Amino acid sequence: MPQHGVGLRTHHFPQWLELPKRVGLVEAITENFADRGGRPLAVLERIRRDTPVALHGVSLSVGGTDALDVEGLARLDRLARRIDAAWVGDHLSFGTVDGRHEHDLWPVPFTEEALCHVVERIGAAQDILGRRLVIENVLSYIEWKDSEMTEWAFLCEVAQRSDCELLLDLNNVYVNATNQGFDPYVYVDAMPTPRIRQLHLAGHDVNDGWLFDSHAHPVAEPVWQLFRHCVRTHGPVPVIIEWDDDAPSLERVIAESQRAQSMEAEVLAEQPGAA
Ligand SMILES: [Fe+2]
Numbered sequence: 001m002p003q004h005g006v007g008l009r010t011h012h013f014p015q016w017l018e019l020p021k022r023v024g025l026v027e028a029i030t031e032n033f034a035d036r037g038g039r040p041l042a043v044l045e046r047i048r049r050d051t052p053v054a055l056h057g058v059s060l061s062v063g064g065t066d067a068l069d070v071e072g073l074a075r076l077d078r079l080a081r082r083i084d085a086a087w088v089g090d091h092l093s094f095g096t097v098d099g100r101h102e103h104d105l106w107p108v109p110f111t112e113e114a115l116c117h118v119v120e121r122i123g124a125a126q127d128i129l130g131r132r133l134v135i136e137n138v139l140s141y142i143e144w145k146d147s148e149m150t151e152w153a154f155l156c157e158v159a160q161r162s163d164c165e166l167l168l169d170l171n172n173v174y175v176n177a178t179n180q181g182f183d184p185y186v187y188v189d190a191m192p193t194p195r196i197r198q199l200h201l202a203g204h205d206v207n208d209g210w211l212f213d214s215h216a217h218p219v220a221e222p223v224w225q226l227f228r229h230c231v232r233t234h235g236p237v238p239v240i241i242e243w244d245d246d247a248p249s250l251e252r253v254i255a256e257s258q259r260a261q262s263m264e265a266e267v268l269a270e271q272p273g274a275a
Contacts, residue, residue: 002238006253015250021050027240030057034075052086062121063094063108089134109144110154122162134197136167139213152187159195169200175211193234202242216245231267
């Protein structure tokens with residue numbers, strides 16, 4: 001069975017040091033640890049002694065037009081080797097423009113031209129790293145009028161053509177679906193099962209009928225329902241809970257991960273042929 005867990009956040013470091021083995025999987029933001037040393041790396045290495053760690057980056061900018069950040073990839077490679085990362089990934093987005101890094105995850109237009117561009121950059125990054133990347137679908141509060149295909153068709157093509165794996169963020173799917181008016185279940189059904197390496201679940205805000213990805217709440221019930229459907233359709237996949245703002249205790253975030261574990265077990269027990 002897959003291991004589930006939570007994202008590693010700085011404000012929970014003391015709790016992790018008190019009791020390092022708490023979950024089956026921990027996800028660390030690459031840039032917070034790569035070549036940083038000091039306490040963050042010490043905490044990560046302590047956790048890693050008992051628990052697999054996935055590295056999740058925010059700065060690769062696979063959709064960007066600036067040169068690929070080869071030094072950033074070298075830092076990622078060093079960290080991944082040092083902690084023997086379970087897998088490494090980043091987002092299907094861009095965040096650098098003319099050499100400026102904006103710390104944002106902007107969506108790319110879903111065009112053939114953008115697809116070729118992204119596939120080439122993911123391929124180049126994978127060649128440098130000597131491993132597959134796990135690429136996450138992002139939030140989008142805009143729709144590019146040039147888009148020629150759906151977000152899910154684009155994501156499937158990216159995975160297929162670049163031979164990468166996918167981190168399917170079900171909250172992002174649900175928020176985009178609600179704001180843009182598509183069916184999130186169609187999106188999830190379209191995903192290629194063997195390429196789904198990991199899931200994200202997170203909370204969002206509702207404001208005047210629009211949804212905002214705040215990571216400041218428990219996972220919303222419609223996202224849990226989408227998760228049930230995802231398990232039914234694609235089988236069990238490791239889940240990481242993202243909870244950043246207004247963050248409660250580590251125990252509360254872990255409880256959310258345990259809910260994912262129980263829900264997954266329930267769904268699998270309902271499957272035909274389950275013991
Ligand atoms: Fe996410």
